[in-house]
Each structure stands twice: as C-alpha cells, then as structure tokens.
Amino acid sequence: MKKIIALILVLSLILTLAVGCGSSSNGGKPAEPKKEPVYITIATGGSSGPYFALGGAVAKLFNEKIPGANASVQSTGASAVNATLLGEKKAELAFAMNDVVSYAYTGTEVFKDKGAVKNLRGLAALYPNYVQVVTLAKTGIKSIYDLKGKRVGVGAPGSGTEVNARQILEAHGITYKDIKPDYLSYAEAIEQMKNGAVDAAFLTSGLPNSNILDLCTTQDVKIVPIDPKAVEKLAEKYPFYTSVLIPGGTYDDKEDVPTAAVTTILVVREDMKEDLVYNMTKVIFENLDVLVSTHSAAKDIKLEKIKKGMPIPFHPGAEKYFKEKGIN
Secondary structure, eight states: OHHHHHHHHHHHHHHHHHHHHHHHTTTTOOOOOOOOOEEEEEEOOOTTSHHHHHHHHHHHHHHHHSTTEEEEEEOOSOHHHHHHHHHTTSOSEEEEEHHHHHHHHHTOGGGTTTOOOTTEEEEEEEEEEEEEEEEEGGGOOOSGGGGTTSEEEOOSTTOHHHHHHHHHHHHTTOOGGGSEEEOOOHHHHHHHHHTTSOSEEEEEESSSOHHHHHHHTTSOEEEEOOOHHHHHHHHHHOTTOEEEEEOTTSSSOSSOEEEEEEEEEEEEETTSOHHHHHHHHHHHHTOHHHHHHHOGGGGGOOGGGTTTTOOSOBOHHHHHHHHHTTOO
C-alpha cells in the first residue's frame, strides 16, 4: 500500500512540474508556433524624393503591424527600374508612375527591347505626380520652346521622369537633338543648376519636391508652364496625362502654374500570397495619417480614388480589402 501511495505522489509531482514549466513563460497558454519571417523589399526612388520617404514609413508600419514582417526600403532609379525589380522577383512592393507600369506590362516604349513584365499587379493608385520643369529666373526660360539649345536635366536613366521629359518635348516638336540632355537624378539636377552646369530640369513628383525647395533657399526659382492644350495633345497619344495646376506659393511662383501630371501607384507581384497583400493594403489605408505626416503628397491619397489611373489588374489581396470597404 505504501508503495502505491509513493508512486501516486511521484506521478503527481511530475505532472505539477510539467504544468508549471508550460505556464511559466506564457501564462498557461499553449506556445504559439514561431512565425517565419516575411521579407518585403520596397522599391522606391532617389533617397531625396517622396517615394523613398513614404517607402520608409510604409516599411516601419509593416514591421510593426504585420506578424513576422521584415520590411526594408531600397533606393532605386524609380519607376522603370522598380518594374524590372518586381519582374525579377527582387522586390515585393514598388512605387511607380502609372504610365511606366503600363509600358512594362505591355512591353512598349522603354520596355520594347526588354520585353513585357506580366507578373505586375496593382495594389492602389495613390496621388498625382506633377511634371515640374524647373529653371532659374536669370536663364530667361519662360516656355518649353525656350529649352531649345539649352542644357536640360531629363531625369535618371530608366526613370519615369525621363519618359515624361521626352514625351513632353515631343508634344512641343522638340527632340533630344534640339537640346543638350543630361541624365540626372533629382538631387544631381538641382546641384548642377546651383553650379550653373544645367539651365533647366524635369522633376516628376508629388508636391512639394524637397530638392526644389532647397534650390529656392538660394536662387530665384521658376517653374516653366506646360500649356493645357499641349497636355491635351499629349493625352491623345499617351492617355495617362492630365492637365493640373501647381498652386501658387508651392515654390517661388506666386501664381498657379499649369503643368501635366501622371499618377503614382503601388505595385506588387502576381505570385504573392493573397493574405499578405491583403494585410499590406489594410495597414497602408488604415494608417494614412502616418503617410501624410511623412510627406504632404500623401494627403491626396483617397480610398475612393484607388482605381483611378490603374493600368494593370489588381492583386486579389488588394481587391479583397477594397471590397470590404465598399469599393468595387
């Protein structure tokens, strides 16, 4: 009898110890399986532009709010490069201009030789990207036609800005043979303008552009207007363009300046899991205040406009979130 009692006591002690060890670290709850890291590379643009700033904010949100997310930002040559990175599965999310994404998806324009990138899927259309043709008052440049014979920064190679520059010049009967083109990033173009090595430059971005603001601190800056009629002509061939106004006071110009705009969009890969893209979409649109505090361009992001200007099919994960919000 004593042996049986002793055996019962030993078994009870073992059971108590097992329960105690299991509950000491998590309050008695079963241990959750460890989440595998989910790597999300966000392709943006130059480190001084809105894409990079907003991409950093998005990466931080993903890391905080998506279980297992390991998001990071990559500074790139922007739209065309980003589409290529997605096509090569070297990025999961990218900021890009809708016109360039369309060229990538259809294998036209700058992607004519590279071939179509068919794995691109839309997450959301974001905000207008304003074509800002910047010059200094002392150059005497007052219209696009005045760029003939001048040294002009036309954007980084493979960028959406470079495509915009070429097409806008084309709408005015001007080719690169009529100017002295220099393939420069935003920061490089502004630096060259400060040094007197460039007379004007194309910068396509949200408003305001920090590089132009920097130039305004030391120079009398002028934004060269793009006539709405020229934009209408441009849109006949390239339907992504719309005529917009850069509000007076954005830079040194006191009056509104007419120009052209395309749309910034977010793009993912077709092969990405639906639940991941759903969570990415949800986190972005439920934290728009964070993006607005990061860059004022984000104030134009509206849930009801997420499909406007999207040139490719949406990812099912993004569609699921928008349907929940009544956006069909």
